[in-house]
Amino acid sequence: MELQGQNGLLATFREPWRTRGGVAYAVAGALIGFYTLLYFRDHLGVAGGALDPEAWAAALGLRSRWLLYGALYSLAMIGGAAYYLRRHGNARYNRWRIGVNVGVQVVLAFTLPLVMPYFFTGDPGQFWKYEYYFSYFWPLDWYKLHPGSLQNVPVVFAIYSIVGALVAAPLLAYFYGKRWYCSWVCGCGGLANTFGDPWRHLTSTSTRSWRFEKRAVHTIMFLAIASTLLLFLDHLVGDRNATFHRLIDGGQWWSMKSLYGYVVGAILAGVIGTGLYPLLGPRVWCRNFCPMAALLGLFQKLGRFRITVKPDMCISCGNCTTYCEMGIDVRSYAQSNESFTRAACVGCGMCAHVCPRGVLKLENAPKLQADKKRTGLPVVNL
Ligand code: SF4
Ligand code: SF4
Structure with a gap:
């Protein structure tokens, strides 16, 4: 639906x-x-x-x-x-x-x-x-x-x-x-x-x-x-x-x-x-x-803002990258299970919206490192 x-x-x-x-x-x-x-x-x-x-x-x-x-x-x-x-x-x-x-x-x-x-x-x-x-x-x-x-x-x-x-x-x-x-x-x-x-x-x-x-x-x-x-x-x-x-x-x-x-x-x-x-x-x-x-x-x-990636869920369809109006290759982060913060990201949320697997989430939670511990995944900040 x-x-x-x-x-x-x-x-x-x-x-x-x-x-x-x-x-x-x-x-x-x-x-x-x-x-x-x-x-x-x-x-x-x-x-x-x-x-x-x-x-x-x-x-x-x-x-x-x-x-x-x-x-x-x-x-x-x-x-x-x-x-x-x-x-x-x-x-x-x-x-x-x-x-x-x-x-x-x-x-x-x-x-x-x-x-x-x-x-x-x-x-x-x-x-x-x-x-x-x-x-x-x-x-x-x-x-x-x-x-x-x-x-x-x-x-x-x-x-x-x-x-x-x-x-x-x-x-x-x-x-x-x-x-x-x-x-x-x-x-x-x-x-x-x-x-x-x-x-x-x-x-x-x-x-x-x-x-x-x-x-x-x-x-x-x-x-x-x-x-x-x-x-x-x-x-x-x-x-x-x-x-x-x-x-x-x-x-x-x-x-x-x-x-x-x-x-x-x-x-x-x-x-x-x-x-x-x-x-x-x-x-x-x-x-x-x-x-x-x-x-x-x-x-x-x-x-605090970042886009978090659910591990091992991405099917590489590329919708997120296609729909990113800032030209960010979101799929590459999703494929490598890397949550990320990019200076260019305007937080429109479209990458998360069009993802058929619900891989991506926009977050402002205070402790970036807490996520890192929880998931054991790297957090990329470019
Ligand atoms: S929130 Fe918008 S600008 Fe940021 S990565 Fe996703 S589609 Fe691109
Ligand atoms: S839209 Fe979702 S499933 Fe498709 S490439 Fe992006 S993160 Fe992976």
Whole structure:
């Protein structure tokens, strides 16, 4: 009964739109085109025309194209959630996780930023100060810990930004793994798990991809941390060093702050990160470029979360590896009876869900070594 409920599991490789066919390329092209217009409308000269997302937003009575994006994002997640739950909603973990994902997006990442400004100020020029996104933390929302941002938002939001990023997020990742964020709260993960679910099996499991992932994601994490520190330094020295200020936060497109915004925020997170869902799987951004995923992954490695393997049960069907959206070769651990913690694992639980033998279990129990004693099996921490 449980397995029958996994509606469509075997259809994974039979549907052309899910296997890099023509339709997949068309969807990827449409997504890339949309993100290019959204982020680069000022540079493309489409302002005010039929292709201008600001004009679409105004036509719908929304304050900016970012709120239009939030509305479309929420709709994509709701549609994707229905698709996902139809296939995998037979497990309570999946129902709760996707329900929370969609709830966080609709309430914290769309409705509150939309309505909060109307309650807090009557001055439209100050609206942006109250358009606050509670579900995004530094370094994913890179601007949140910039000195300028911290000074300009209401103090309660500034405290939330600091405590959320530097205390709550790492602590929760230590105790529960990064799944609390990457698979339950984050909008990028939420979109990947709902709208992106049809393409999760396209994620590469090759060693070359793994090497690229480790280098790329830690480089972006380093850049996010270093650039935030440089912005604080720039704030401290201020006008006393005009050249340093121009390089770091001068407002020109080539200043470090602008470049990070364009390359990481617009191209890697949006145009490539989401545009390539139908060709490379739904976690291109999370896996290769997200600084938050990299940082929380380090705490996950030090912490309690792991995937435990029941000894001598695996039949090597490979479902777990196929369905891992982070490209982790779960089967190799299961075959060798090794429980494991991988920094990349977002704790989506799909490997355990699709396993026909119930071999895998996601756990946060405090004593990793207690398991080792109990089973006499090695615990791998990579
Ligand atoms: S190892 Fe399992 S829980 Fe972790 S990301 Fe892969 S499928 Fe999800
Ligand atoms: S752990 Fe389960 S899903 Fe993975 S290969 Fe073994 S039997 Fe198949």
